[in-house]
Amino acid sequence: MLARDVMTTDVATVRPDTPVETVARILLTHRISGVPVVDADGAPVGVVSEWDLVGQHSADRVARRDEWLARLAQGLPLAADFLEAVEPASRTAGELAHRAPITVADDTDLAEVAQLVIDRRIGRVFVTREGRLVGVVSRRDLVRAHIPGDETDRPAEPVDRTVPPTRADLAPPPVPAAPSAAPDGAEPGLSAGAFRRLVERADADQRVHRLAVERAREEERRRRISELAAASLDEASWRDLLDRARTAAAQGERELLLLRFPSDLCTDRGRAINAPDPQWPTTLRGIAAEIFLRWERELKPVGFGLTAQILDFPGGFPGDAGLTLRWGG
Numbered sequence: 483m484l485a486r487d488v489m490t491t492d493v494a495t496v497r498p499d500t501p502v503e504t505v506a507r508i509l510l511t512h513r514i515s516g517v518p519v520v521d522a523d524g525a526p527v528g529v530v531s532e533w534d535l536v537g538q539h540s541a542d543r544v545a546r547r548d549e550w551l552a553r554l555a556q557g558l559p560l561a562a563d564f565l566e567a568v569e570p571a572s573r574t575a576g577e578l579a580h581r582a583p584i585t586v587a588d589d590t591d592l593a594e595v596a597q598l599v600i601d602r603r604i605g606r607v608f609v610t611r612e613g614r615l616v617g618v619v620s621r622r623d624l625v626r627a628h629i630p631g632d633e634t635d636r637p638a639e640p641v642d643r644t645v646p647p648t649r650a651d652l653a654p655p656p657v658p659a660a661p662s663a664a665p666d667g668a669e670p671g672l673s674a675g676a677f678r679r680l681v682e683r684a685d686a687d688q689r690v691h692r693l694a695v696e697r698a699r700e701e702e703r704r705r706r707i708s709e710l711a712a713a714s715l716d717e718a719s720w721r722d723l724l725d726r727a728r729t730a731a732a733q734g735e736r737e738l739l740l741l742r743f744p745s746d747l748c749t750d751r752g753r754a755i756n757a758p759d760p761q762w763p764t765t766l767r768g769i770a771a772e773i774f775l776r777w778e779r780e781l782k783p784v785g786f787g788l789t790a791q792i793l794d795f796p797g798g799f800p801g802d803a804g805l806t807l808r809w810g811g
Contacts, residue, residue, distance in 0.1 A: 528579025
């Protein structure tokens with residue numbers, strides 16, 4: 483069975499210039515948790531989820547945006563059209579969308595699609611044909627594929643609620659018992675079926691190992707986010723960063739990575755940094771925000787630059803971000 487055999491073809495889409503208000507209406511009307519963003523050729527270029535919209539109005543993000551605007555204005559009034567442009571409601575789908583949506587070709591085997599959903603812990607995979615979006619396979623579609631002859635109308639895609647794997651999920655599938663007796667002249671256990679069962683068991687063991695590794699990494703990531711969100715930049719730590727920068731300059735370097743941190747530390751999960759959006763400083767939290775403020779107050783006036791960028795993209799989504807101090811030409 484292939485992806486095209488189970489995919490939902492009636493997929494709501496938006497264009498990169500679609501206003502946020504329209505995106506929100508589509509999510510509510512179609513009862514979906516995310517809508518794909520397609521370009522003029524129908525190729526998927528991103529996804530806007532409910533969380534992307536919610537994050538735009540978080541109290542922390544709004545407060546930091548107001549603080550950033552106040553610093554930018556320096557006591558002077560800002561133009562009305564500029565203030566309107568930085569309001570969350572004035573943003574577009576292209577500004578909020580995840581980059582590199584996860585897609586499969588319509589002739590992809592359904593087992594591969596299911597494995598992709600498990601490995602990436604996602605609720606849906608977008609299906610393309612010659613680069614154009616033609617459908618979506620959700621977890622519900624994968625479940626429905628186990629019902630022979632099911633011809634019921636596919637309901638709207640449910641809200642994505644990712645659930646950690648249970649003990650039953652981690653248990654390898656049962657291995658059928660080997661035949662009680664081998665054919666005359668054959669070595670016991672020597673059959674293609676027995677070898678296939680060995681492969682199935684090895685695949686199951688690898689799957690359990692991958693899930694355990696992913697779970698450990700996720701727990702470590704969450705711990706790190708909590709620590710960085712609660713951490714403060716004391717004077718000794720700030721002086722240590724400056725000493726490291728001075729040492730780097732003495733060695734001929736023109737920049738120094740001051741801090742590497744999970745993009746989830748940002749109120750928008752790193753979307754503004756990845757865009758890039760001029761408002762990215764307003765999304766910083768914890769020690770990342772404090773480093774930015776110290777740079778702005780002490781180092782920017784004497785010629786130092788500070789940039790933010792996404793350093794890696796695990797699974798096609800922003801991973802770690804970095805704040806880099808620059809003094810090169």
